[in-house]
Ligand SMILES: NC(=O)C1=CN([C@@H]2O[C@H](COP(=O)(O)OP(=O)(O)OC[C@H]3O[C@@H](n4cnc5c(N)ncnc54)[C@H](O)[C@@H]3O)[C@@H](O)[C@H]2O)C=CC1
């Protein structure tokens with residue numbers, strides 16, 4: 001099938017490349033000249049494991065452009081809108097990029113039946129709104145209304161950064177919401193190889209141990225839109241819940257890792273997303289929980305549970321600094337090494353990264369912050385040159401003369417640092433493990449004071 005993906009960020013590029021790999025003809029369009037130049041040169045503008053390899057395999061089915069006129073929208077079966085939907089200051093979603101994309105697509109629709117798909121996370125009602133934008137743009141361009149040439153669908157995305165390709169090729173479910181059953185049929189055909197799981201598995205990606213057919217959830221537009229917000233908010237509150245219990249665990253001398261294991265083995269609860277730590281960050285949990293609360297307000301509803309998950313999450317970031325102060329007594333004049341700057345491992349993304357708030361809070365208290373990250377420092381220097389953080393390309397430089405190490409992101413290489421050897425570089429052998437990730441017993445055996453979360 002012929003596919004256009006508008007927006008080549010973490011979601012759009014992953015989706016486009018995966019669909020190209022499955023044999024569809026995909027145009028990936030972005031307004032960023034730089035991103036498209038990079039892609040045309042055979043490189044990837046984002047760090048996502050497996051993406052360069054899959055692009056190389058799908059190359060013959062992929063075209064990259066910044067020009068809507070080159071995208072052959074008039075003959076395209078499916079257009080994915082996968083542009084950013086960041087937060088407005090009041091928490092609602094900023095839909096300006098979606099609007100620009102919908103209008104640009106509407107102007108160029110032809111007689112061929114095209115499904116315009118909201119893949120971006122967009123508030124309830126956006127499907128209808130995008131439909132109206134596309135229709136109006138078409139009418140302005142052609143002088144008459146479109147006559148059943150297009151339908152709108154909502155196909156929310158559930159991939160996680162850092163395992164985006166794996167999540168795309170081996171999804172738990174695919175959700176398609178539409179009022180027009182033709183749109184559901186087209187998307188079911190598009191996703192057939194994923195639904196049936198009958199494509200050659202790329203050798204460079206991990207494979208699920210057991211895997212059968214994937215569930216296709218079909219529903220109306222509003223339900224699909226709400227599934228996305230409800231799922232993200234539920235995951236966010238699951239983490240905040242375990243962090244709330246972690247706070248109590250450390251007061252009463254219990255261990256949150258054992259508690260989470262004991263809880264998670266109940267199949268009604270499940271073990272995933274029960275890792276206590278300094279909380280969630282990233283481009284979506286914060287944004288989407290805020291947007292859900294904001295949408296509820298429009299309908300005169302409070303969302304106290306979702307709001308509390310947000311509050312608890314921020315409290316974890318403050319807790320790190322309070323804990324450090326408790327350990328070191330005086331923070332002013334101290335040096336702290338932050339290990340990991342991206343919001344999670346295997347990504348270079350800094351959106352709502354806990355490291356940013358933790359750095360700000362430490363710097364306000366007179367602490368010198370040395371930060372290391374295996375892949376995110378380029379973005380950090382570009383986006384946050386004035387944060388006051390000393391970005392260190394070498395982890396040994398970051399820990400030199402530090403009064404404490406804070407593990408912020410669980411990059412595997414931090415577990416494998418030569419902890420015994422590097423101890424002499426520190427002024428004070430204190431490790432605050434914000435992800436309960438390091439080898440506690442080993443560190444203690446080397447003479448470190450180890451502080452975890454909820455232990
Ligand atoms: N990042 C993630 O893990 C996930 C993100 N989502 C949602 O997917 C959407 C996209 O997120 P990301 O890929 O992370 O964003 P991103 O910021 O990485 O990429 C968005 C891209 O859209 C481009 N763009 C903006 N306006 C455009 C236009 N008019 N025409 C063409 N391109 C345009 C930008 O230049 C940018 O490259 C958001 O709504 C997000 O909430 C959903 C699931 C997972």
Ligand SMILES: O=C(O)[C@H]1O[C@H](OP(=O)(O)OP(=O)(O)OC[C@H]2O[C@@H](n3ccc(=O)[nH]c3=O)[C@H](O)[C@@H]2O)[C@H](O)[C@@H](O)[C@@H]1O
Nearest residue numbers: 157158159160161239273274275279280281282284343344
């Ligand atoms: O809408 C989105 O953008 C995506 O948001 C999350 O994916 P992502 O933010 O990429 O990464 P996660 O693996 O969910 O991690 C989010 C944050 O939670 C933290 N986390 C995760 C799991 C856990 O048990 N504890 C915990 O603190 C991570 O360190 C990270 O900061 C969801 O998991 C995806 O399903 C969704 O598509």
